[in-house]
Amino acid sequence: MRLPWHTVAFEKLKKMIDQNHLPHALLITGAPQMGKFELMQRLVQTLLCQDQSCGQCTVCRAIAKDNPKEVLDTSVLIRRSHYPNMVYCRTEVNDRGVESKNIRIDQIRTFCEALNKTADDLQIGVLFYADQMNASAANSLLKTLEEPRDNTLIILLAHNPKNLPATILSRCQSVHLSPAYDEETQAWLKGQISQIQNEDFDIAQLLENTHGVPFKVLSELSGDGFIHYQNWQNQLLEMVIHPTMLGQVQDFEGNEVEILNCLQNLVIEAIRLKSLDHEGGLVELNQVVKTVKSDFLFRLLDDIYHAISLSKTNVNIKLLLDNVLIVWSHITHLQRYPQITKT
Template identity: 25%
Template sequence: MTITPDLLPWQEADWQHLVRYITGQRIPQAVLFAGNKGIGKSRLAERFAHSLLCSQTDTNGLPCGQCHSCQLVNAQTHPDYIRLNPEEPGKAIKVDQIRHILSVLSLKPQYEANRVVIVEPADQLNISAVNAFLKFLEEPSERTVLLLITDKPSRLPATLMSRCQKVYFSKPDPERVKQWLFDQGIKKDSELLLSVSKGSPLLALDYASNNTLELRRKCFDQWLDIAALRTHPYIVSEQWVKLDPALLLTWITGWVTDLIKCCFHLPAERLINRDLFEDLHKSAQTLELSRLYSVYDLMLTSRNRIDTQLNKQLLFDELLIEWAQLNEK
């Protein structure tokens, strides 16, 4: 049995690109996988890693599944297959972790094929971790390939970017994804799911299986309640921090984006949140565009703050109070 992930239908071209590295025998020392969340970057990186680790890849660059390396990969005990993640989800990757890895990487790989290090998410490397890593990125030890995965490439320092081959994943074709979602058993709302997840298929699937649309509707109603002064921001933010703060921030940013679009009288199909068009449109008529933009700016700033040490409840307090005040006049 093999644990190599299957190729998702929209990844064919990207995969061929990666395979050419192997078949052409010009494997780069570092590859950066950049693209939206939920598009299948990790799966593809894993698949690529398995191919790199295998000592007898076939002509299509696929792992043989038989050799000793492949057996070790399948047993998840391959010594040359290293993953570097934050110690806790959402926290930074610390310099100590890098130093530990570097001491391992200073030795030769244990098997005759390549050694692979997957760093995910690469944007969570803190500044000292990046600096400790730079030297190695430039001159890695032999047969070692680094795969860096990120959905926020703009947050990576230029010194890191410049040392990597970049593979950018574009948004997959919606029709193809809809078909795929249908095959996965998502029979309804696939259009909306895809729109809310910004075209990321895996995220859409995740939303569908967790009933996320329902939660989103509930949060949106609370958001409207704040605007109508039916509830106080702090009461809502207290509940929201217990959910997924990063996700909620994405949602409210989406709502504000759509409000701005509504101010310019864009039709419903151009919105991210088509199902909320009625409410958004009504709300937009009473709002002042310039102040809406300042709330939007605050949301963008908050997106950079959400992964830091800052108190998340206070962060939502601020956003929601500003939102409430926008609606006061």
């Protein structure tokens, strides 16, 4: 798949291939839903296809058929690609559809064994997401990275390289997918959106809301998730201008975590606008940015992160959200920042 916001990263990879400098281990990083898997697919197609990732030949089609979300066969711990010389390693999804948090050492061992077999053709192993490996899994992978074999390419996909051990990072060449706000990406999104909805959306604004993650725009637009999101966002913006609104919110109960996520996006956007001294597409948010103290935004963001992480415990999330919202609705005229979440 050719995606406009992949151009820079892909050119970097293409140069490595053309100059015969492709490393044994490659790390592709970027926020969730930036399309790291798709970039990896395009790279592998470019490497293997006789006709520069034509998209039509047996190899190209085999690789395009691989689906990252497909359930793993638990008895083998790793998954084979439709292309015979390629394997995947990822977190397991159990019978009830729950995804495990970590990639374990036994999975990494099986993955490395599959790659270490003798073969003439290039053996490719894709690991995602590398930042989900637990410490022993990472150690085990390191051994393979330290003794690279010819004819082997390991591609690690990771949301955040900061979560990877420095020892692994130093063994990989990395390529990063940056958030995209450019016109080409907007045009691509416009084409995609017209296939799901007829309404006229402000594409630039949608990209701002998702911090430049085009696939996130699409997933938020499909289904009624987006309508809810817009409604919550409007109410959150309303209450920061009219704090009395706080008592009249609708549709917040039962959606506490989603509201916190929505507010988190607004606060991040406010911080971004404040630091750039810019105006954004949301009139109310621009008003907040003008008068609010940066320090308060950062502290609120911390509290939101903390509240979201506490939501997985048996904390009273409704009360926690209420406290966060009291601060948010008064953020422009607070004298001192109060304590919301206790650590």
